[in-house]
Amino acid sequence: xxxxxxxxxxxxxxxxxxxxxxxxxxxxxxxxxxxxxxxxxxxxxxxxxxxxxxxxxxxxxxxxxxxxxxxxxxxxxxxxxxxxxxxxxxxxxxxxxxxxxxxxxxxxxxxxxxxxxxxxxxxxxxxxxxxxxxxxxxxxxxxxxxxxxxxxxxxxxxxxxxxxxxxxxxxxxxxxxxxxx
Amino acid sequence: xxxxxxxxxxxxxxxxxxxxxxxxxxxxxxxxxxxxxxxxxxxxxxxxxxxxxxxxxxxxxxxxxxxxxxxxxxxxxxxxxxxxxxxxxxxxxxxxxxxxxxxxxxxxxxxxxxxxxxxxxxxxxxxxxxxxxxxxxxxxxxxxxxxxxxxxxxxxxxxxxxxxxxxxxxxxxxxxxxxxxxxx
Numbered sequence: 001x002x003x004x005x006x007x008x009x010x011x012x013x014x015x016x017x018x019x020x021x022x023x024x025x026x027x028x029x030x031x032x033x034x035x036x037x038x039x040x041x042x043x044x045x046x047x048x049x050x051x052x053x054x055x056x057x058x059x060x061x062x063x064x065x066x067x068x069x070x071x072x073x074x075x076x077x078x079x080x081x082x083x084x085x086x087x088x089x090x091x092x093x094x095x096x097x098x099x100x101x102x103x104x105x106x107x108x109x110x111x112x113x114x115x116x117x118x119x120x121x122x123x124x125x126x127x128x129x130x131x132x133x134x135x136x137x138x139x140x141x142x143x144x145x146x147x148x149x150x151x152x153x154x155x156x157x158x159x160x161x162x163x164x165x166x167x168x169x170x171x172x173x174x175x176x177x178x179x180x181x
Numbered sequence: 182x183x184x185x186x187x188x189x190x191x192x193x194x195x196x197x198x199x200x201x202x203x204x205x206x207x208x209x210x211x212x213x214x215x216x217x218x219x220x221x222x223x224x225x226x227x228x229x230x231x232x233x234x235x236x237x238x239x240x241x242x243x244x245x246x247x248x249x250x251x252x253x254x255x256x257x258x259x260x261x262x263x264x265x266x267x268x269x270x271x272x273x274x275x276x277x278x279x280x281x282x283x284x285x286x287x288x289x290x291x292x293x294x295x296x297x298x299x300x301x302x303x304x305x306x307x308x309x310x311x312x313x314x315x316x317x318x319x320x321x322x323x324x325x326x327x328x329x330x331x332x333x334x335x336x337x338x339x340x341x342x343x344x345x346x347x348x349x350x351x352x353x354x355x356x357x358x359x360x361x362x363x364x365x
Contacts, residue, residue: 030223030258030260030325030327033323033324033325034323035321035322035323037321037322037323037324073308073311075235075238075239075308075312076311076312077327078327105307105311106304106307106308106311107308131304132303132307133307133310133311136311142315142316142317142318143311143314143315143318143326143328144311159321160323160324161318161320161321161324161325161326162260162320162323162324162325162326162327163325
């Protein structure tokens with residue numbers, strides 16, 4: 001019952017905070033962008049976290065792959081809105097040397113599952129748990145959502161602050177360019 | 182004459198924005214938005230009940246939640262709509278009520294000191310930190326962010342928000358006028 005109450009409260013509040021009316025009608029939502037900003041390549045900070053099943057993930061083990069790292073939380077409206085597009089991107093680049101890691105800040109597995117269970121599609125990429133937000137500090141992140149693209153050499157080469165439509169052709173093109181390098 | 186000169190000087194370099202707010206037909210909540218010189222700033226009222234529900238769900242105590250909603254809360258969106266990077270620093274922003282001196286927006290750190298005194302849980306404090314509008318950020322073209330900002334003003338008292346950003350090595354200012362808190 002408590003869980004149901006919390007869920008109902010979150011739906012109403014998140015809707016309102018993201019510009020939705022109580023009735024669920026979209027009222028002037030801030031649009032999601034579709035650009036990745038090229039950055040001067042720098043070695044990526046360490047990222048070693050467990051996913052929701054307790055499996056450890058280490059970014060340094062993904063050298064040779066291009067990795068999209070998304071920092072997010074369920075209570076962050078643009079984070080919620082962009083999440084399905086990350087799954088569509090993952091499907092679009094299936095079979096290529098590309099991975100997505102979604103780093104959740106400070107929430108429990110229950111809270112995250114409550115959100116992911118409402119999505120139309122299952123998420124095929126791992127959601128990593130950063131309960132103390134330590135990785136956010138290591139990555140010098142100021143706000144959510146923030147996303148970085150790491151190349152095959154383990155360097156941060158692009159970034160995005162704020163919600164994105166990750167399967168937009170502009171974003172896919174930018175990632176494919178990095179995949180070819 | 183001197184007063185007029187001072188007034189003109191004070192307004193110099195500040196772009197005024199006294200547009201009528203948008204009103205959400207369902208909730209009645211109002212939004213003020215200005216687009217100018219490569220930046221878009223939008224303030225949307227958050228009612229006390231909404232803020233209360235949000236922070237209680239994050240694990241805040243009732244006492245802390247009431248402390249927070251005693252101030253006016255706005256969802257704040259800043260977006261780079263230009264073609265060069267912009268940087269904002271919340272510490273430079275000011276809000277002004279008629280006849281009073283400009284006030285700074287309470288920082289995340291300022292709020293966190295209050296939460297520590299009230300003994301709030303770390304998990305709630307982490308969520309709070311990330312839910313507020315970032316203290317400072319550099320936005321590339323297309324970047325944007327949203328978060329809450331608070332204003333210590335009476336609910337029936339309008340105020341002006343002067344926002345400041347840097348672009349192309351210059352400091353710019355803009356103004357959103359006659360902003361009002363939600364009714365409750």
